[in-house]
Amino acid sequence: MPHVVSVPVLTIDGPSGSGKGTISALVAAHLGWHLLDSGALYRAVGYAAGVAGLDLSDVEAVTRCAEQTKIRFRAAAEADGTRVWVNGHDATDELRTETAGAAASAIASLPTVRQALVQLQLGFRKSPGLVADGRDMGTVIFPDAPFKVFLTASAAERAKRRYKQLKEKGLSVTLGGLQREIEARDSRDASRAVAPLKPAEDALLVDTTGMGIEDVVAKVLSVVQP
Ligand code: DC
Secondary structure (H helix, E strand, C coil): CCCCCCCCEEEEECCCCCCHHHHHHHHHHHHCCEEEEHHHHHHHHHHHHHHCCCCCCCHHHHHHHHHHCCEEEEECCHHHCEEEEECCEECHHHHCCHHHHHHHHHHCCCHHHHHHCHHHHHCCCCCCCEEEEECCHHHHHCCCCCEEEEEECCHHHHHHHHHHHHHHCCCCCCHHHHHHHHHHHHHHHHHCCCCCCCCCCCCEEEECCCCCHHHHHHHHHHHHCC
């Protein structure tokens, strides 16, 4: 039976620090659409694997972990945004750390882990629409999405943004160290065999270097509401 899909999806892909998270949340709120933060799913699985003491290179164990981990997104007070619960524990703060990002990037290179998360992601496509934030939203998960954007920014600019965020949280980091981590993660995400980070052919490329948040939001919204 043909799969009839009519719920619109706006995919927003790009590397870490390109502003995807902030932009996706603002655009989803503006449109009144649902939001899928797919990076949080990979972070949650990496985190759950760490809590269980798994060796991240043990493909079978990590895949089982991806299949069994219970991930819930819960709306919170405005300033807090969405909280992410992993196996009944509010893991939002842990998931934001660089350690969680690195674990997510490592397990995200496993095809069986990606496969285990496909149905969960497709389930977010609900009326009136979905804004899907990630790396492979427009290429693999929602290839038929009518609206696709790929956000980029220079590695230096992305490191600067991340530095500011982490400093505000009182974490001790260096700009140079962050830029090196960002470049290492980019190259791992872009060079992996499955679902590498790359723009869909029909995506609008937006380089956000030097752009303000409002301008990026307006540009992305213009794809949906020309
Ligand atoms: O967007 P983020 O920084 O929260 O993503 C964390 C990691 O998860 C990132 O290094 C790559 C991986 N990821 C992925 O492989 N596919 C996605 N759709 C989203 C994230």
